[in-house]
Amino acid sequence: MSSDQHLLQILNAHGQDFLNSFALPASALGTKRKSTEGSSRPAKVPKLQPESDDDEEEEEWTGIQAESSESGDESEPGSDFEQEDDEFTSAPSSSKVVVFSEVRRPGNSDLQSLAQKKAFMSSKVSKLRDEVSGQKLDSSTPDDDEEEKTNIQNDALLHRLVHTKLLSGSLNEDLNMTPAQRKKALAGRVLEISGQAKLGKGEKSVREQERNKAGKRVREGMVDKQKERHKQHVEEAKNLGNYHPTIKKLFESTGTSNAPRRNRERGLKMGVGKFSGGMLKLSNEEITRAQGGATSTRGRGRGRGRGHGGNSRGRH
Amino acid sequence: MAQTAGLIQFSGHQHFRHRLVLSILSGKPVRIDKIRSDDKNPGLRDFEISLLRLLEKVTNGTVIEISVTGTAILLKPGIIAGGALTHDCPLSRSVGYFLEPVVMLAPFAKKPLQLTVRGITTDEHDLSVDLLRTVTLPHLQLFGISDGLELRIKRRGASPGGGGEVQFLCPVVKQVKTLNFVEPGKIKRIRGISHAVRVNPQFSNRMIEAARSVLNRYIPDIYLYSDVYKGEESGKSPGYALSLLAESTTSALHCSEAVSQPGVAPEDIALQASRALLSEIKAGGCVDRQHQSLILLMMVLGSEDVGRCRMGEPTARTIQFLRDVHSFFGTSFKIVSAEPLDKECVQLLYSCYGIGYINANRTLA
Numbered sequence: 001m002s003s004d005q006h007l008l009q010i011l012n013a014h015g016q017d018f019l020n021s022f023a024l025p026a027s028a029l030g031t032k033r034k035s036t037e038g039s040s041r042p043a044k045v046p047k048l049q050p051e052s053d054d055d056e057e058e059e060e061w062t063g064i065q066a067e068s069s070e071s072g073d074e075s076e077p078g079s080d081f082e083q084e085d086d087e088f089t090s091a092p093s094s095s096k097v098v099v100f101s102e103v104r105r106p107g108n109s110d111l112q113s114l115a116q117k118k119a120f121m122s123s124k125v126s127k128l129r130d131e132v133s134g135q136k137l138d139s140s141t142p143d144d145d146e147e148e149k150t151n152i153q154n155d156a157l158l159h160r161l162v163h164t165k166l167l168s169g170s171l172n173e174d175l176n177m178t179p180a181q182r183k184k185a186l187a188g189r190v191l192e193i194s195g196q197a198k199l200g201k202g203e204k205s206v207r208e209q210e211r212n213k214a215g216k217r218v219r220e221g222m223v224d225k226q227k228e229r230h231k232q233h234v235e236e237a238k239n240l241g242n243y244h245p246t247i248k249k250l251f252e253s254t255g256t257s258n259a260p261r262r263n264r265e266r267g268l269k270m271g272v273g274k275f276s277g278g279m280l281k282l283s284n285e286e287i288t289r290a291q292g293g294a295t296s297t298r299g300r301g302r303g304r305g306r307g308h309g310g311n312s313r314g315r316h
Numbered sequence: 317m318a319q320t321a322g323l324i325q326f327s328g329h330q331h332f333r334h335r336l337v338l339s340i341l342s343g344k345p346v347r348i349d350k351i352r353s354d355d356k357n358p359g360l361r362d363f364e365i366s367l368l369r370l371l372e373k374v375t376n377g378t379v380i381e382i383s384v385t386g387t388a389i390l391l392k393p394g395i396i397a398g399g400a401l402t403h404d405c406p407l408s409r410s411v412g413y414f415l416e417p418v419v420m421l422a423p424f425a426k427k428p429l430q431l432t433v434r435g436i437t438t439d440e441h442d443l444s445v446d447l448l449r450t451v452t453l454p455h456l457q458l459f460g461i462s463d464g465l466e467l468r469i470k471r472r473g474a475s476p477g478g479g480g481e482v483q484f485l486c487p488v489v490k491q492v493k494t495l496n497f498v499e500p501g502k503i504k505r506i507r508g509i510s511h512a513v514r515v516n517p518q519f520s521n522r523m524i525e526a527a528r529s530v531l532n533r534y535i536p537d538i539y540l541y542s543d544v545y546k547g548e549e550s551g552k553s554p555g556y557a558l559s560l561l562a563e564s565t566t567s568a569l570h571c572s573e574a575v576s577q578p579g580v581a582p583e584d585i586a587l588q589a590s591r592a593l594l595s596e597i598k599a600g601g602c603v604d605r606q607h608q609s610l611i612l613l614m615m616v617l618g619s620e621d622v623g624r625c626r627m628g629e630p631t632a633r634t635i636q637f638l639r640d641v642h643s644f645f646g647t648s649f650k651i652v653s654a655e656p657l658d659k660e661c662v663q664l665l666y667s668c669y670g671i672g673y674i675n676a677n678r679t680l681a
Contacts, residue, residue, distance in 0.1 A: 117541055120507055123468040125453040129567065 166193060184210075204253070323347055324643055331636050332364060333417045334609055338644040340375060340393040340421060341617070341673070349388035359386025363409040370403045370414055374421060374429070395677045398425030398488065405435030407478045412442035415484060419452060420613055422486035423461045426677040429486045437472050437480030438511075438557045440575045443606060445469050445482050446509045446543075446559040451571045455607055459492040459614045472513050472545045474555025474576075488678050494618040494670060495611070497602045498626045498654075500663070501566035506531055506593070508540035510586075512556035517544045519582045523558045526586035531560075531593075556582060558589045568602040601627040601663050608634040616647050618670035625666050626654050645671055 119127050167189055177185065188203030197205045211222055234251050237243040243251070267275075272290065273282040322344040326335055329351045339346035352358050360368075360382065368380050368389070377394025405414050411433045422429040438444040443452065449467040456465060464487035473480025508527060512520040524540040531538050540560075545551075559573040572592035574585045596604050603611045608627055612634065615623040630638070630651075642648050647668055654663040 113539070116539065120450070120539070121509070121541060121543065123449065123466045125449065125457065125465040125467070126462045128450060128454055129457075 325349070326640075329360075329364070331633065331640065333367065333413075334420075334613075334633075334637050335640055336367075336371060336391060337417045337420045337613075338640055339391055340371065340378070340396065341424065341613075342644040343393055344644060345390065345392040347388070347390045349383075351387045351389070353387045360389070361408065362406045363413060366403075366406050367414055367417070370418070371421075373401050373403060374398065374418060374425070374431070376426075396421050396425040397677070398422065398427040398429040398486075400430045402432040403434070405433055407436055407476060410436040410439030410442045410444070410475070411480065411482055412439065412444060412448060415445075415448060415482075416443065416452070416610075418484065419448075419456070419486070420610060422484070423456065423459075423489050423492065424617075424673075424675045424677065425486075425488055426679055428464065428488050429484065431484045432481065433484070434478075434481045435473065436475045436478045437469065437482060437551070438555065438575055439475055440577075444557060444559055444573055444575070445472075445480070446511070446557075447561070447571050447573055450507070450509070450559075451561055451569050451604075452607060452610065454567075454569060455603070455610060456614075458495055458497065458611075459489075459618070461487060461489050461492065463487055471549040471551060472511065473551030474513055474553045477552030479551035479553075489675060490678060491672070491674050492614050492618050494621045495615050495623045495625055497566075497568070498624055498665065499566045500568050500600055500602045500626060501564035503535060503562045503570075503597060504565050505537040505539075506535055506560060506562045508538075508558060508560040508589075509543050510540055510556070510558045511543040511545065513545050513550035514554035515556055517542075519556045520544055522582045523556065523586035523589075526583035527558060527560065527590045530587060530590040556585070558586050560589050560593045562593060562597055566602070570596040570604040571606070572596050599628040599662075603627050605631050605634075609637045612637065612641070612649070612666065612668075615666070615668055616641055616645055616671060617673040620670055620672040622667055623670055626663055627666060628663055630664075647671060 122128070167186060184206050185203055187206045188197070190202070191197035191205060192199050192202040211219055214222075230252065234243065237251065270280070272286045273280045275281070324339070324344055324346050326346065326348045327350040328348075332348070335346055335348065351360055365382075368382075368391075371391075372378050372380060374396060375394045376397035379390075379392040379394075381390040383389070403414065405411055414433060414435075415431075418429070418431060422431075438446075445467065446469075449469070453465055453467060456462070464485060466483075466485040468483040468485075470481040470483060471479060508524070510520045510523045510527075520542040524542060527540060528538060540558075555576045557573060557575040559571065561569055561571040563569055570593065572589055572595075574589035574592065576582070576585055599605065602625060605628065608630060611625055611627070615625060638649055647670075649666050649668045651664050651666050653661065654665045655661040
């Protein structure tokens with residue numbers, strides 16, 4: 001405890017010197033010398049004053065490190081006390097008044113509380129109750145081994161999916177597919193996964209390719225049967241009341257409708273030009289053609305040049 | 317159409333707002349007379365007339381007749397139109413007075429409502445805009461009205477100068493859902509907004525510290541946010557207020573607030589608010605006392621099913637509201653003790669059969 005008191009004394013001396021440094025230099029020295037006589041300060045301080053007077057009368061005051069260099073660290077917590085106390089007292093009171101403000105909670109200024117504040121103060125009522133859950137932290141530094149781990153995880157996931165869902169989905173069913181059907185289903189799914197067929201249409205594509213291999217009669221018979229089945233389906237829907245011209249597209253299988261066929265041109269055509277809006281519109285090429293190729297090249301003209309040799313040409 | 321057969325008659329200026337709202341929702345004309353007839357200044361006050369004007373703007377086809385002396389009015393309701401509107405409120409009451417009836421009407425409008433109101437935003441008589449946003453509007457969420465529901469506080473305005481502006485956006489619903497809210501739960505967190513306009517911003521922090529000193533011993537999860545507006549957006553008069561709300565595990569909300577008074581330190585205001593919050597929580601229930609009418613109205617307008625809610629004892633206003641609901645809609649509530657076996661329990665279970673009100677005004681876009 002004596003070392004603490006010693007430190008406190010040093011601290012007090014520091015404080016006194018600091019306060020006294022504001023007075024004029026001439027009077028400061030004077031007050032310093034006279035202070036020991038008529039001071040209202042407690043007994044501790046006058047003891048120190050002659051010491052400091054003796055030591056630093058002539059020199060500049062260099063700070064507390066010069067005085068107590070060996071206990072520089074330990075004076076830190078004490079200095080907090082001094083700094084908190086804003087009252088400019090000429091004499092330190094015997095009872096120390098310590099003012100401290102409430103310590104901010106450690107997690108107070110992190111992203112989660114900011115997000116909560118934003119959610120609470122937003123004008124949209126639907127966001128008020130949004131629990132800020134699963135807050136994504138700053139993940140801007142992916143390590144290499146992290147990436148490695150996710151790659152391995154992805155491989156495992158792919159392996160699992162391939163062998164349970166992706167390629168053998170139809171194995172789960174109890175339809176008792178024949179080996180031929182199973183083979184076609186598998187081929188269809190492979191096409192879907194590789195992206196060559198649309199999802200759900202893989203098996204159909206496989207069957208169509210196989211159909212093309214068959215003979216003409218077989219192939220045409222299959223196509224006719226398919227058309228008839230489609231007709232039956234549409235008629236059934238009409239009977240049930242499920243059909244409407246606006247949803248015609250749903251009732252056809254995708255193979256039958258190609259890219260929307262251009263509307264064919266209507267009306268009677270002339271030999272040349274286009275007739276619309278009461279006008280016959282001719283292009284430049286058509287005009288030159290009709291005028292017998294006015295600017296066609298002479299001599300060895302390309303294109304529709306005269307035939308060079310016929311069957312029965314020559315000198316007759 | 318027997319117009320006068322449905323006419324309902326009331327007397328007195330009390331319960332003015334909810335009677336007008338019930339009339340508009342039910343479509344029955346209402347006549348209120350003897351409004352402050354014995355008073356030194358008889359008749360309607362300026363804020364009541366302003367409210368009538370606002371209701372005229374919000375609805376389409378409403379006919380309001382006011383007697384010469386202003387002591388009697390006749391309201392023949394039209395349909396609730398909605399749309400984009402603005403309204404300047406007088407400086408005698410805050411915007412909360414005007415927004416509360418609009419909140420009851422807006423979900424049943426023809427078009428989504430976008431109402432901009434100007435006036436005093438925080439007052440000691442009515443709910444401030446903070447509580448409207450954080451408590452009243454979430455109560456609408458219980459009934460399925462949530463998408464597009466917003467209250468934007470553009471400027472704040474303290475009394476007496478005013479100068480505040482808020483914008484209220486409300487979507488349109490076909491029918492409100494039936495409520496079944498019987499578990500009050502335990503309070504899990506407390507949130508608060510402390511704002512100060514045209515005074516030292518430290519007042520806001522001082523209020524927060526003082527409120528924390530009371531509330532910290534109960535729950536660790538307390539966040540009080542300081543909302544400081546500056547310059548143009550701070551209105552014309554100085555003032556500060558603290559609004560607190562407590563949320564339970566079943567998302568029941570209790571709220572309280574305290575507004576600055578001249579000569580009273582901010583710490584005292586904060587203590588007032590915190591103690592008021594604690595007494596609201598003690599009263600208990602799933603809905604606090606200021607919002608009882610709103611919840612009961614929405615329960616009545618729900619689908620044809622039994623709606624139940626557990627609340628504390630009804631205030632005098634709520635009791636008169638229940639009587640008026642019976643005269644307009646014919647619905648009566650069954651109120652029993654929430655825990656019949658427990659003698660100490662003051663909470664009550666309110667249940668009613670909804671009328672199946674369908675918003676026929678809504679434009680089917």
